[in-house]
Amino acid sequence: MEPNQEIESRIEEVLKAEKENKIPRMTKRDYIIAAVITVIALIGIIGGFFL
């Protein structure tokens, strides 16, 4: 297969997989957990000023 054809067919497959959610997405819950960890880390950094 020509390189460009190979890329094109792979892109199609990747987009199809995206629609079918074959690679599990970050959920809303995951984003919330990430945000909470970020805030905790930030509070810790600010706390460091008082040590």
Added chain:
Amino acid sequence: MSRKHDINKEIENEVYCGTLPVLPKERKYGFIDALLVLSGYCIATWSYTQGSYLATLVGFKQLLIGAFLAAIFMLMIYQLPVIMSARYGIDIWIWLRSVFGPAGNKVVTIIIILVNFPWYAVCCELFADSMENLLGLFGIQLFNGAHLILSLSCVIIGTIIALRGVSTITWTTRILVPLLLLVGVAVVIVGFTSVPMDVIWNYQPELAGDADKTVNYVLSIEANFAFVITLVGGMAEVPRLCKSEKSSYYAGVLGQGAAGSFFVVVGAVMAIAMQYVTGKMVDDPTLMMATLSAPILGLSSLLLVAFANIGTQAVGSYIYGVMLKSTFKKSSYKVLVLVLGLYVAVLCVWGKITEYFGSFLTIGACVYAPLAALLFVDFFLVRKQKIDLKSAYELEGHNAYRYSKGFNIVGIICLALGFGFTLLIFDPINVVIHNKILFMLTPTFASFLFTGVLYYLLCKIPGVRRYVRRDTYAGPDKKPFDRAKVPPRQNIILLPLMWLACRILTAPYKLKIDKKNMDGIKPPFLVFGSHNSFMDFYVTPLALKPYRANYISELEGFENFGEWIYRQVGCLGTRKFINDQSLIKNITRVIRRGDIMVIYPEARYANVGTNSHLTKANAKLAKMLKVPVVTLNMQGNYLQQPIWNLKERKGARLHAELKCVVTADEIGKLSVDEIFSRISKELTYDEYKYQLENKIVIDDEWRAEGLHYPLYRCRKCGKDFAMTTSGSKITCKYCGDSYEMDELGQLHSSSGEIIHIPDWYEWQRGFVHEECREGRYKLDIPVRIWALPNAVNFVDCGEGRFIHDCNGFSLEFDNYRTEKHETLKFPAKSMTSLHTEYDYRGKYGPCVTLSTYDDTFFIYPTDESRDVFNPTKIQFATEFLGGLYT
């Protein structure tokens, strides 16, 4: 097959496969696998350098906070976009083409390597230090220049290994990571057993007299931010191999934030222990082990560290060599690795990379912080997690990311300004703080915030957004425009600026405004204006000064200029020729709150400078609102920029008449017919008559170009779509009948006949009416369709079928909203007119639009139907079939 050929083939293969999207079935890494790989990458001898550098700044407790929490904080934010790599199986170097353009990406790749590669010079320095220190322990003194030779030997051996290609590098990595772990474990054991625990726990650095503890803490946080952010380049290849977005994200966060940071702390412990024992802080694990345990342990560790440093140098040369090769495909891998080796060698000869470790970290972060901000904002807020992969791979016919000759100027400017912003806060070379408030955010994080906000705001500007988001078709915003949203009053702060802008824009055309019967007329009132060109929107505010007003605007204007600014200048968004009850409610709101409501009742620009018929609905609205009715008849606006050729004619002169036609007392007493009659009378106009009477000379040589759009039928041979224009002439392409447009807007035939343009226009209308009456009118053609659902973007609906006959319109196409192939029907009686464009936005050509409540469909001819698609004829038929003309 020769070994040399093998390596080249391997590299070519690596570059090729390294750029292909990885399919879900090919993914190798779960969370643990990815974590181990990334941890391996993050653990290097430079972690000790970072640890000992931090120990010179802050106490152990603050050091722990910085090493773990600061690293994790920054990683949680800047690693988030790697979910894109996992989703599409691509690395960030492919994705960066959308942010900087393919050519811009090359420049950024070089910059990244320039700021990243000093890490490898640190490795070489450490190697030389280890050798020197250890030999010193055995009483062997080296000659001057031996240090340089040792560090260069590390470069040379590392480069040779990198040149041997993939297999050698794979083996090197397999040996390297366990070795580094072994050294780390040894350092931890020796460090914690050779000095009391409380010495480490309560450690405080000896600060110079003028050193500020807070500044040092910020510097340590900055060093940690910079440390983690500058490693992104080398980590970029892994997330695309992960089986889920979450595993790619957390593996990146914990690979650096936990494993990498742990080794930084180990380095700090080692340095603190050495200072306690010898009074001297070092970053060399070999020397530490030899000093704190036994020389034999130091000798063993020398072999480990020596190989680790050479191995790291080799792996770095390989990773960046392949990265360069994928960017500069024609260059030889061998040459690229040698160039990288030469760069590190130059840094070694300079010999001050360890001394300027903090500076180089921050300079690296100066580039990486805006880069990370651009990735974050671009992915989540600008492209809303969608990119056009085909354009990213530069496949033929997919040019969304070509931008300006391969450079995304907006991305490049933001990167440059973000870099400059860091330097405005802090001078990393001389360690001088320029702005203490922003410095408290740390230069890296401040630059991250600045660049992110700048890029986001720039992309809010419609022109910039369209430039950056040429890939909207890949993931368009489909949410329908909120027509019911309550329109704000005209922004009182923007109002003077708006008047000033209107004054400046109308000044060349010597606008004169007359006001009649306006004494004592104060808001609220209703204004009906003539509609000729965009100039109407500059004349109207000046005519209504000093009052504020709200305007009805087609949604297309919101998309063109931006929703925020359009709302601030008082526009109410709607779609044309639909029964928009939300609009009526908003008009009522505007009047009830005491403002002026401006309506252009023709709802379309005049095609040939004459008014369209109005509907009685306007008079009914006035009657319902029970407020005075004012008309604004603007003259010259059409002449200045006719819809069929949007080039401005400098000779035009503007005049406007603002006139109260129905007072507050009269509105309750007059019938709808009487009100309608007054409005219609005042909004009757003929721009060419105005031109002739006022002898307004428009002598542009191209003055007739485009006139064939409204005058499409040959007066002599009677063929439709026969006319063509050039310069000041309009000519039939079939029979050759030709007319010259004079400087006063009249047409002259070769036989001396003088034609008034609106007469020709109306003459054509008669033929269309006849076709409709006889049931002969029918247009059935292939078209190209774009939908406008909101003020954000158009959605490409591909090709469809457009049918217009005596029953109305049918539009057959793949409806993106329902994801079905369907036919939308627009009954003839439901539309009194039609929005037409002759050359949409000066570049898209002729089109007509059809609207539902949630979409406006812009319908363009295809190459096949271009010759029979004329918006004027379609409009004539629509107006007749809709009952506007009889």
